[in-house]
Amino acid sequence: MTAAMLAQSFPPLAHGDLAVPLVTSALLFSIGVVGFLVRRNMIVMFLCTELMFQGAALAMIAFGRFHADVSGQVFVIFILTIAAAEAALALGLIVLLYRKQPTLSADAWSELREA
Helix, strand or coil, rough: CCCHHHHHCCCCCCCCHHHHHHHHHHHHHHHHHHHHHHHHHCCCCCCCHHHHHHHHHHHHHCCCCCCCHHHHHHHHHHHHHHHHHHHHHHHHHHHHHHHCCCCCCCCCCCCCCCC
16 A cells, blocks of 8 residues: 555544644653653653653654654654664663662662772
8 A cells, every 4th residue: 555545545634633642642741751750760760761752653643644644654663663772772771780789769870880
């Protein structure tokens, strides 16, 4: 199926219909930012960054649908790829840090120095 066929099968969103996914996207992103800034557990901070990625992805999909263009969905694939790479690196780093000192508090790791 080509991009033109996809654009014809899903009509563009009206201005009123665009508000719902954008408000949901902003809510997801805001919850992620607040969670990242308030919580000090590294796993919760990691999950909050993933929530911010999902909020941005939802906005990209909504704008792509609003303009009847599939570029928003294509961009989301790149966002999800970056999120998967970030997840692998973050979880590997968390496991490595937990083996050194058995705590997941970010305050305990605020000053990383070579010994």
